[in-house]
Structure formats: C-alpha cells, structure tokens
Amino acid sequence: MQNIVVTGATGNIGSRIVLELVARKRADVIAFVRDPLKASSLAAAGAVLRRGTLEDSASLRAGFAGADTVVLITAGGTLAEQAKAAIEAARAAGVRKIVRVSSLKASLDGPTDSCRQDARAEAHLRASGLTHVILRGHCFMQNTLKGIRSIREEGNVYFGSGSGKIGMIDARDIADAAVAAVERDAWDGQILELTGPVAIDFATVAAAFTAELGLNIAYVPIAPEAAGEAARKFGADPWTATVLTEYCTAYAKGWGDFTTQHVAELTGHAPRSIADFAREVLAPAFSLRP
Numbered sequence: 001m002q003n004i005v006v007t008g009a010t011g012n013i014g015s016r017i018v019l020e021l022v023a024r025k026r027a028d029v030i031a032f033v034r035d036p037l038k039a040s041s042l043a044a045a046g047a048v049l050r051r052g053t054l055e056d057s058a059s060l061r062a063g064f065a066g067a068d069t070v071v072l073i074t075a076g077g078t079l080a081e082q083a084k085a086a087i088e089a090a091r092a093a094g095v096r097k098i099v100r101v102s103s104l105k106a107s108l109d110g111p112t113d114s115c116r117q118d119a120r121a122e123a124h125l126r127a128s129g130l131t132h133v134i135l136r137g138h139c140f141m142q143n144t145l146k147g148i149r150s151i152r153e154e155g156n157v158y159f160g161s162g163s164g165k166i167g168m169i170d171a172r173d174i175a176d177a178a179v180a181a182v183e184r185d186a187w188d189g190q191i192l193e194l195t196g197p198v199a200i201d202f203a204t205v206a207a208a209f210t211a212e213l214g215l216n217i218a219y220v221p222i223a224p225e226a227a228g229e230a231a232r233k234f235g236a237d238p239w240t241a242t243v244l245t246e247y248c249t250a251y252a253k254g255w256g257d258f259t260t261q262h263v264a265e266l267t268g269h270a271p272r273s274i275a276d277f278a279r280e281v282l283a284p285a286f287s288l289r290p
C-alpha cells in the first residue's frame with residue numbers, strides 16, 4: 001500500500017480518517033495541515049504531518065509528493081477553488097486516486113452555495129482523469145454540538161428547518177465510508193450520497209437528546225434567516241451563515257428528506273442513529289463544563 005494524504009485532517013471527518021488509517025497500519029498516512037500544533041494528537045498516533053494550505057499550490061504539490069491516494073476535504077467559501085488547486089496539484093504530483101468529501105446533492109443550480117461550489121469541484125475531478133470516488137455527506141449530526149450551550153442553559157434546540165425531515169448523518173460514518181473508499185476500488189468512479197438511517201425532523205432530534213440526557217429538551221423552530229444570524233453571532237463567517245440559511249430554507253421544503261443504503265454498503269455497518277450520536281458524542285460533550 002502506498003502513501004495516503006488526508007486534507008482537512010484536523011477536522012471532524014479528516015481526523016477520524018487519519019486515526020483509522022493509522023490504526024490499520026495499511027500505509028504511511030500523511031496529514032496535510034495548516035497548523036502542526038493542532039495536529040499533535042495525529043502525530044502522536046503515528047501520522048506524518050505536512051504543513052500547507054489549500055490556497056497554496058506549492059504546498060499542495062509538496063504535500064502530495066509520493067502519494068498514491070488523497071482524501072480531499074476542503075472548507076469554507078472558497079471550497080471550489082481549493083478543490084481545483086488540490087486536484088491540479090495531485091495530477092502534477094502523480095497521485096492515482098482521490099476520495100472526495102462533497103456536499104449533499106451537489107448541483108450547479110442547487111439551493112446552497114456549498115452544493116453549487118461542490119458541483120464545480122466534482123466537475124474538475126471528473127475532468128482530471130484521476131481515479132476517484134465522490135462521497136456526498138448529508139447534514140452532520142455533529143452540527144448540533146454548536147447548540148450545546150442553549151441545550152444546557154435553556155433546554156432548547158434551535159434550528160431553522162421547520163418540520164422538514166433530514167436524513168442526518170453521524171460524521172463518523174462519513175469518515176468510515178472514506179476509509180473504505182481508500183482501501184478498496186469497488187466504488188471507483190461512483191458518486192454516493194451518504195445519509196443516516198432515517199430522515200428525522202428536529203423535534204425527533206430534541207426527543208433523542210431528552211431521552212439520553214434525562215432533561216426536558218424542546219425543539220424551537222426559528223426562521224432560516226434567524227438560524228444564519230445566530231450562527232453569525234456565535235462566530236461564523238458571513239459565507240457560512242448564508243449557507244446555513246440556504247440549507248435551512250431547503251430542508252424546510254423537504255429537500256433533505258431521503259436516505260440511502262450507501263453507508264452500510266461501504267462500511268459493512270449500519271449508519272449510526274441520532275440515539276447513538278446522543279449517547280456516544282453528545283452526552284460526553286455535554287458532561288464537559290464550558
């Protein structure tokens with residue numbers, strides 16, 4: 001097995017991918033990071049760190065040198081440009097395969113800038129001629145961790161999706177799927193929408209949190225614009241806040257109301273439920289004092 005480089009390696013998905021690949025001792029696992037200090041736990045586990053940014057082509061080419069496969073995770077309002085630069089650097093560096101973490105229902109005329117930009121990124125990848133797998137993740141259950149303070153202080157979960165159902169996914173399942181797509185060629189050339197086991201509304205999310213935490217937690221629907229505004233207040237950049245408003249608007253109309261079987265096909269295990277997430281991720285985070 002050849003070298004594998006993971007970008008976005010300090011994030012939710014990327015860090016788990018790095019740790020899983022290292023644990024399997026299948027290859028030299030290289031974490032492409034902006035700040036090596038933030039990646040000290042990855043280095044301690046045995047990953048090699050290479051420093052760079054997705055805006056800097058020279059650092060990308062150096063970061064991808066000698067790699068067989070790149071797991072390409074980008075972030076934020078320039079994600080299409082980041083992906084284009086990374087795909088070109090991968091070609092220049094002789095990379096064979098890219099496993100791309102993309103957005104739900106990526107489409108040039110989709111309802112969010114994230115899915116429109118990811119459609120452009122996917123087009124670059126297809127045009128590159130590189131072997132690739134595209135994994136489009138549904139709304140992460142982990143997004144709810146941003147509301148942990150209002151859960152603790154008010155017993156409320158605020159979101160802007162009305163009663164729209166969403167095939168929410170535990171980000172750990174996207175990481176597990178990416179590891180499978182790295183290790184096997186069975187899904188090469190495919191686009192796979194990854195979802196949780198069932199489409200749920202936020203009243204169901206609040207009920208799962210109530211059951212796990214033993215508190216009375218209510219879902220408080222707010223307008224999509226108010227969800228974006230609240231994200232701004234808590235530190236999100238303008239693009240992220242706008243995209244959140246766009247996703248909420250789309251979810252409220254039922255755009256996210258679907259599930260697929262792809263997590264199970266890729267990973268060999270059922271996708272984690274909101275109850276699994278509440279027990280294994282939310283409750284430990286909730287027990288930490290702010």
Ligand SMILES: NC(=O)c1ccc[n+]([C@@H]2O[C@H](COP(=O)([O-])OP(=O)(O)OC[C@H]3O[C@@H](n4cnc5c(N)ncnc54)[C@H](OP(=O)(O)O)[C@@H]3O)[C@@H](O)[C@H]2O)c1
Nearest residue numbers: 008009010011012013014034053054074075137138139140
């Ligand atoms: N949230 C959702 O519901 C959802 C759904 C579908 C798809 N996605 C996509 O999945 C991606 C990964 O999600 P996540 O939760 O793992 O993200 P995350 O925790 O926010 O992590 C983002 C990662 O990207 C790195 N990064 C950001 N800008 C960079 C740059 N300019 N150059 C190099 N690295 C950069 C960050 O590094 P630092 O640690 O240095 O900041 C971090 O490692 C998201 O970016 C999003 O596009 C999200």
